[in-house]
Amino acid sequence: MPEATRPIYWHITGVWVMYALLVPTLAVFAYGLKRRYRLWRLGGAEARLDRIPERLRLVWTYVLGHRRLLREAVAGWMHAALFWSMVLLFLGTVVVMIHQDLRLPIMNGWFYLVFQSLVLDVVGAFGVAAFAVALIRRYVVRVRRLQHNREGVPPDRSDGISLVALLLIFLQGFALEGIRIAANPQPWDGWSPVGYALGLALRGLGEPALIGAYQFTWWFHLVTVFAWIAYLPYSKMLHVFTGALNVFFSDLGPRAALLQPIDFEKAERLGASAITDFSWKDLLDLDACTNCGRCQEACPAYNSGQPLSPKNLILDLRDYLHRYGPALVLAGAGGGRLPDPETLAARGLELPALVGETIRDETLWACTTCRACMEECPVHIEHVPKILEMRRHLTMEEARVPETLQDALRSLEDRFHPYKGTSASRTDWCEGLDVPVAAEAGEFDVLYWVGCAAAFDPRGQKIARAFARLLQIAGVKFAILGNEESCSGDPARRMGNEFLFEQIARANIEVLNRYRPKVIVTTCPHCLNTIGTEYRQFGGEFTVKHHTQFLQELVDSGRLRVKPGRLRTERGGAPLVTYHDPCYLGRYAGEYEAPRALIHGTGVGLAEMARSRSKSFCCGAGGAHAWMEESGPGPRVNQIRAREAVETGANVIATACPFCMQMMEDGVKTTAGEDGPAVRDVAELLLEAVESTAPSPR
Structure with a gap:
């Protein structure tokens, strides 16, 4: 049908009013964007414009492709329908502009029938259905994570206003189409199924009434759209x-390197104690938040009744920025600089x-740094670095640290490990195993970094013995540092003591550089990330592998021969195993397989x-919580996770982290009692299953 098209301004006069109204609409819109931009510039500098192709791929995957949103089926498809219906209908408006204002007649024939009529009608119908689902989920079903839960803060009414306004805009569009089809029928009207159906219902009205209704609806629609555009930045x-921008400016560095070192000679403040201590990207994060609550639902602290909601933390920071940011801009703040107290006082500005x-x-202090919030966030907000920056301020400037963490820090300073009161040495765990020490071993291929948990915790020592025995069975030439090994520094950095962490890191780098190991293998995912990733910030370039990765290489190469079926429970049956993903091995190091x-x-x-791999629930030990007393009205984090493991029906819980081992064993005892499943490290299970050809230890 080459003649197929439709009139643009059917019975509409005074179109110039539309263009006149567009000017103030765009001015209000631009002013709102400018206000937000000036607030973001209060933050310090941060380089986020490198690797442009990679950043564009992120936008393609996470903004256009909705990868994280679609992990939750109903909400994901609902948002995808909203997003793509808005995008395609906007493109339909652009087609009208090209056809009418640029005088390029493209809205004709098959293009008009297929795109402007059929496609836009279908996506518009999906959009209306999606808006209805969104309103029902928020206000009828009242999905928990979408509900307002900030005490003393009124709810954000813009959620409902925006949804209702957009739904009204979509319905107005269908109404205009239906009225026009009823009053001016054409042979191709069936290509617009929704409008055609409405037109059939309206054909009983006379033409004057239809024309009057069309004119009123058209102007009402115009005002609604322009009001929504002007309201958008507010x-x-x-x-x-901001969501798309935030994804584009995502941190492309290693996941473990959440923090940047501090230049202690130049830093005026340690950590973040003012809104200007954050970077511009941190402040963009605040305005990118959609208040969807996915981070909150994934947070182990929130689920155990702790006083942390990642969502509310971001919203509290955002409200602080919006309340005091404009005055700070006028006072000359910006680029990470806060005006001196005299300048602030002269302007009558008192900042809480x-x-x-x-x-x-x-x-x-409730945060376990498990990174679940960041993994779930559809717009890539970086919650954990902000928390750790504020911890730095508490620890290094205010000395406001929980008592049990103070004990761990003092032990780190005095004994180079966080275990207060232990009488064990760094090598007690390997007594009778003939494990060589690097200083006496000569050449070796692998340096086994034992870590504090495997060296000093009795249960962790069993993991270290199992792994060392597997290395011996495989004939691997390995050594340990023995008393030259220190804590990796992970607890100090997570507690906010960056100065102590840097001291420990530089000392360890010096020791490791002296031996130049070909590869470092560790049974601790925290050491894996600290040595393998964070030490690079101080010049320590080392190849570090987790023991499960290295063991898999030994199995694949045939150096470890596994006999399936050798594993048995205490009652003699074949075990059913469930695996708990350690956060620092999975979400930080990306190792799940x-x-x-x-x-x-x-x-x-x-x-x-039910929650595994990237959606795994934390054991509760990360972020230095292994040395903290957990209190709260709900069950402890490890109890929640242990209950999830027990519910699988497995009689063995496997993990690959000594801290997870401690927490899961404790959680099983308190939730399932002595008859609960056994908790084993993957190395311990493998040791039982391999065919040993090495001499037995003394």
Whole structure:
């Protein structure tokens, strides 16, 4: 149908009014964007414009492709329908502009029928359905994570206003189409199924009534659209822009390197104690938040009743920025610089404490740094670095540290490990195993970095012995540092003592450089990330592998021969194993498959928990919580995770981290009692399944 088209301004006069109204609309819109931009510039510099192709791929995958949103089926498809219907309808408006204003007649024939009529009608219908689902989820079903839960802060009304306004805009569009089809029928009207159906229902009205209704609806629609555009930068709906920007400016560095070192000679403040201590990207994060609550639902602290909601933390920081940011801009703040107290006082500007008042101490210390919030966030907000920056301020400037963490820090300073009161040495765990020490071993291929948990915790020592025995069976030439080994520094950095961490890191780098190991293998995922990633910030370039990764290489090469079926429970049956993903091995190091491959290789059944791999629930030990007393109205984090493991029906819980081992064993005892499943490290399971050809230890 080459003649197929439609009139643009059917019975509409005074079109110039539309263009006149567009000017103030865009001016208000631009002013709102400018205000937000000036607030972001309060933050310090941060390089986020490198590797442009990679950043564009992120936008393609996570903004256009909705990868994280689609992990939750209903909400994901609902948002995808909203997003793509808005995008395609906007493109339809652009086609009208090209056809009418640029005088390029493209809105004709098959293009008009297929795109402007059929496609836009279908996506518009999906959009209306999606808006209805969104409103029902928020206000009828009242999905928990979408509900307002900030005490003393009124709810953000822009959520409902934006949804209702957009739904009204979509319905107005269908109404205009239906009225025009009813009053001016054409042979091709069936290509617009929704409009055609409405037109059939309206054909009983006379033409004058239809024309009057069309004119009223057209102008009402115009005002609604322009009002929504002008309102956009002042509402949460701005995330349609800031969310995409935030994904584009994502941190492309290693996941473990959440923090940057501090230049102690030049730093005026240690950590973040003012809103200007954050970077511009941190402040963009605040305006990118969609208040969707996915981070909150994934947070182990929140789920155990601790005073931390990642969502509310971001919203509290955002409110602080919006309340005091404009005055700070006028006072000359910007680029990470805060005006001196005299300047602020002269302007009558009294800033409440960001840390301690706006964000409470106990909120910051509740974080386990598991990174689940960042993994779930659809717009790539970086919660954990902000928390750790504020911890730095609490620890190094205010000395406001929980008592048990103070003991761990003192032990780190005095004994180079965080275990207060232990009488064990760094080599007690390997007594009778003939494990060589690097200083006496001569040449070796692998340096086994034991870590504090495996050296000093009795349960961790069993993991170290199992792994060392596997290395001996495989004929690997390895050594340990023995008393030259120190803590990797991970606990100090997570506690916020960056100065102590840097001292430890530089000392360890010096020791490791002296031996120049070909590869470092560790049974601790925290050491894996600290030595393998964070030490690079201080010049320490080392190849570091987790013990499950290295063991899988030994199995694949045939140096470890596994006999499926050798594993048996205490009652003699074949075990059913469920695997708990350590946060610092999975979400930080990206390793999910090696431990599972080793478990599968033993011939046992593997029952996955409901939350596994990147959605795994934390054991509760990260972020230095292994040395903290957890308190709260809900069950402890490790109890929640142990219950999830027990619910699989497995009689063995496998993990690959000595801290997870401690927490899961304790959680099983308190939730399932002595008859609960056994907790084993993957190395311990593998040791039982391999065919040993090495001499037995003394």
